[in-house]
Amino acid sequence: MKVARDIDDKVRDLSMIERSIHDQQFLSPARKQPPLPNFSAFHSAFRATDSFTNMGTPDGDIRSAYYLSYDNANCEYLNLTEAEGAIAGGRELVSARLVTPYPPGSAILVPGQVISPAILQYLRALNVREIHGFRPEQGFRVFTEKALTRVLDAQKPSPGHGGAS
Structure with missing residues (x-):
């Protein structure tokens, strides 16, 4: 509370020009944000049907994706333009990180x-400097197609079970 009151006191003492600059830098980005995009979907590699693995949710297995991303060999980086091109070319990009712009502080990727075109459009429209989990010089940390294929293949039932010999 004391910090907030101190800031309010300092803002109150600003000249009209300083106040205008302050409002532009700190208030307008928080007020003029585009609407948050809808959650796209979990990739099929992370939609486990086993209730133990999936913690009983029908939607997705964020835990498996989170731990798969620990291995750098499973991931690559694509900048915003490369991501748009990959999606336009038919590739399904899958986030390997939590991506949270601030403000507003709501995760847009887990x-x-x-990663949908609407999410990329949202990021392009944002006027913020801080996006946790995304660095403009590196881009998005996404799963490689090879890693996703490996996960999907591991989920398939192995042949030969239950058949007659």
């Missing part, structure tokens, strides 16, 4: 979530 590990295992498909």
